Amino acid sequence: MPTVLLYGDSNTFGTPPMASLGEDRRFDAATRWPGVVRAALGPEVTVIAEGHPGRTTVHDDPVEGAHRNGLTILPAIIESHRPVDLAVLMLGTNDHKNRFALNGFDIASGALRLIEEMQASRHVKRILWICPPPPLERGCLAEMFEGAEARGRSVAGHMKAMAAELGVSFIDAGEIIAVDPLDGVHLNESAHATLGSAVAARLKEMLKA
Numbered sequence: 477m478p479t480v481l482l483y484g485d486s487n488t489f490g491t492p493p494m495a496s497l498g499e500d501r502r503f504d505a506a507t508r509w510p511g512v513v514r515a516a517l518g519p520e521v522t523v524i525a526e527g528h529p530g531r532t533t534v535h536d537d538p539v540e541g542a543h544r545n546g547l548t549i550l551p552a553i554i555e556s557h558r559p560v561d562l563a564v565l566m567l568g569t570n571d572h573k574n575r576f577a578l579n580g581f582d583i584a585s586g587a588l589r590l591i592e593e594m595q596a597s598r599h600v601k602r603i604l605w606i607c608p609p610p611p612l613e614r615g616c617l618a619e620m621f622e623g624a625e626a627r628g629r630s631v632a633g634h635m636k637a638m639a640a641e642l643g644v645s646f647i648d649a650g651e652i653i654a655v656d657p658l659d660g661v662h663l664n665e666s667a668h669a670t671l672g673s674a675v676a677a678r679l680k681e682m683l684k685a
Contacts, residue, residue, distance in 0.1 A: 512672025
């Protein structure tokens with residue numbers, strides 16, 4: 477039975493758009509895009525969703541904690557679920573936070589480092605790299621993500637070029653969905669459904685290849 481690992485942040489976890497800070501809600505399993513993928517692939521594929529709110533690519537978060545660093549925990553997660561037939565990476569949104577002061581190339585390079593870690597592990601057979609939709613400076617998260625819109629303009633282009641150089645399958649989620657304007661970061665139910673369907677279609681192709 478093939479194993480698919482989905483590695484991401486709050487949009488993989490299923491955090492809904494927030495009207496105020498401190499909300500602690502989560503979409504139900506069927507609504508979250510990993511759940512849409514799981515339903516589309518069927519019981520013959522094991523789909524594991526590893527989404528952690530606040531997760532960065534390779535950065536210890538000085539405010540929310542070093543455990544948000546996606547690179548630090550990745551080797552343990554891969555080893556816990558090996559062998560992984562397909563790994564799906566969708567990270568980079570939290571790297572847009574003003575506290576990290578990164579440009580688009582650096583954000584893409586952080587995600588690249590995770591792709592390279594997956595490849596080096598020898599436990600991941602194939603990878604699908606997803607560039608998350610660019611964040612907006614809106615609502616309760618506007619100040620936290622101050623400057624994010626400028627940072628986000630070049631991220632997808634850099635990630636796409638890096639994926640092509642590595643020969644890794646790539647989806648620019650910003651071409652098919654957008655973040656909800658309520659908080660400028662999280663996906664609404666419709667976006668989860670659209671993203672899940674698109675990812676499932678690509679994964680079916682990859683599993684057949």
